[in-house]
Amino acid sequence: MNDVSTIAADILEESAETKKRSQLSYIWFRFRKNKLAMLGLVLLLVMAALSFGSMFLFRYEDTIVMDVRNAFLDPGSPGHPLGTDHYGRDMLYRLLYGGRLSLSMGFAIVAFSLLFGGLIGAVSAYYGGQVDNVLMRVMDVFLALPQILMAMAIVAVLGSSIQNLMMALTISNVPKFARIVRSSILQVRGLEYIEAAKSCGTGDGRIILRHIVPNAIGPIIVQTTLQIAHSITSIASLSFIGLGIQSPMAEWGTMLSEGKVYMRQYSYLMFEPGFAIMLAVLSFNLVGDGLRDALDPRLKN
Amino acid sequence: MPIPLVETVGLKKYFSTPGGMLHAVDDINIAIHEGQTLGVVGESGCGKSTLGRTILRLLEPTQGKVLYRGENIFDYRTGRMKRMREKMQIIFQDPYASLNPRMTVSDIIAEPIKVRKTIQGKENINKRVNELMEVVGLARRFINMYPHELDGGRRQRIGVARALSVNPEFIVCDEPVSALDVSIQAQILNLLMDLQRDMGLTYMFVTHDLSVVKHISTDIMVMYLGQCVEKSPGDELFEHPKHPYTKALLSAIPVPNLKRRGAIRSVIKGEVTSPVEPQPGCRFAARCPLVKDSCVGRDLALREISPNHFVSCSMYE
């Protein structure tokens, strides 16, 4: 039926079917090859394991009970591997507790902003026109408000608590996610394979689930990991200036703030929480960058 | 004479832009009989791609009808239109953008089958996919690969297989070989011609490359800025081109023959004018070496100057 010229020469070779590799394993394979990304992932897993795994090693009280006789013990002292602070509280326990706070708050904030922001962005992208215009301009207003000022306003009115802090940060993140979900969807919507799907009569639902979401989700995932890093920094910053988590709760930013008075004689009081923040942010950033490279193979070469 | 498989009557597609109405397709009347190929030729901006998409109802027309076996498809409601889509398919130009990068070759080819539910059962669907891959010349080992792992020629074969999967009767080929290397172009063209012969397919072959369209077309239509300027049986167009634009198009093609070098050719001056709010009259007038006063100011009709050979030009009135 078809002569040689229509058949690629290789069809005549032995043709064993390649095993079906799912998209996920592909992405994982590419991610694994990126050493920095793997480092970030390992750090992240270690931190998470330590912070949450240690839930059973100590109680909340251990982090706040004061024991002034043991104040300012150096790192490496017996029973206190990272030392104690000015109130005699164990630094290691406080850091681990702070890790729990930062990681879970960071996730929660981003999860909520992704939910609300994503919904707004999707609606905007799908309906277009005036709906899109209005929604995006509202988002612009929120984007224009500096995060710290907005947090201060909310806290001033509603009082400072974990919930209010999270609400303030969620609100300031929603427009970012709205923007990125909207632009991801818009980019994919105009592509020819969507037109191809329409040309065989594919319904909207299947187009969204099968064609748009798998292709648009890449940048969204990357932004999510990077936003977690950003949120951790924001929580720490707000706590540092006294607007977030209040003493005696052991949040890294709060610890930084308490330690700054003793910066000269007992620098470890600042150095330890500062290092923890840096490590957390760094690992999320590395993972985020690694995901970005792994998700779009065409970017590299 | 049996009725044509696909026919357009006064088909128009305009887009509204900030500068005014863009006349992408302006009053096109064509008829394609079963088993034949209409080549639609023109340069960028002539509206040929828009024409193809409007005929498939991927775009809603501004005016006019598209008759499939005598019935106007724009009268169909959603359900009937979806069933219609099994009969009318499209092969895209860009072998990179027209395939979903997150789906395997097998998924892509099977997708129309799954959407239209023409075949039930995973086993049967897989069998059909394998059949299709063999027909288009794709080795079985590609079946679980992703598009980015394959080259342009193979990706285009996937596009062809996908279009064939629901047993269409009519396929719009939108510049299917323009993005491919010369030797691969020839392979795909031969494939399309073989498929037409074996499966009785009808094509509308859209391209800017006159030399490509010669081999595959029964009739050819030349478009310029949304209008049809000349329409005739394939060989006739090349032997006796009538419209100045057609002649210029033919002479502009670089020929791999040294004797043509330095030969006087009518190189058209200037650039394509805007398709937004065009003036009545011949749209090629601004660049035509033979322009007269009678060319502008009033719309020119397509006249049949010899059997089946139509031209829209004041020279032939």
Next chain:
Amino acid sequence: MPGSDTLLEIKDLHVTYRTDEALIYAVNGIDLAVKKGETLGLVGETGAGKTTTALSIMRLLPQKIGSVTGGDIYLDGHDVLSLTEGDMRLIRGDTVSMIFQDPMTSLNPVIQVGDQIREALHLHPHGKTGQMIEARVDEILEMVGIPPARKVEYPHQFSGGMKQRVVIAIAIACQPKLLLADEPTTALDVTIQAQVLQMMNELKEKLDTSMILITHDLGVVAEICDSVAIMYAGEIIESGSAEDIYESDRHHPYTIGLFGSIPDLTRKTDRLSPIPGLMPDPTVRYAGCPFMQRCPNRMAVCAKQKPPVFTWGTHRIKCHLFDGETA
């Protein structure tokens, strides 16, 4: 050093690309020469190594990935591969200049067109005053067929064909001795291509610039080139004057295949005769001829030994078929 009218000479050039996944052998030992005022057509399909060759002449290979692993390039008396980056910058734009394929992305969208040409001139002033440079900008625009009044416009205000003329204007601003044009008309409509080719022919006469025209279109080569080199899988498998390539009876099987793939307007044929199969894997080094797998005339020796080059005057073919046949 060869005759004084040879402007560019490439000897046994090898270029590889090193990616995360593999080593790609892009150019595998080519010899090339271009005389003053000559236009060489470098023909081949995607992946043949033509763009890589041009980038090597300009020393513009992507830094960490591409490297010249062997051979020499002599341009106008300079040993290009051993120049410092500083010296190379003096040569780029001035002695040798390049036009890239896509005019849409070659121009900076936020800078006026006149400024982009002026920039090229300012980089190689050669004692010109501001006024002289300005006059030169106007002169060049006219040469490429753009009214000088348009020099204050931005790229998006020009159509595709006009953009490509601007790109050409920038490239010839400093009157380079060698112009590398990478598929300069592929992205253009055929009638616009005809205009641009006509213009390039006129410029060739006026400026006496040598040119290497990279293309896959044998028709374009016939229009404008004096000599031709055909590349396949990083090797030059046939080369010669335009007459050798278009009118001789002897050809490399790939060349015959290329001509057979082109739909011919003058002949009535039912089927095209394309070359079956695809280009070989560039990550593999072949002991024999890289075209062997697709060659209808392949012999046992083709798998084992690289074919030598057989010569008939200016016509050179690298194929075992001609063993025992040379003039």
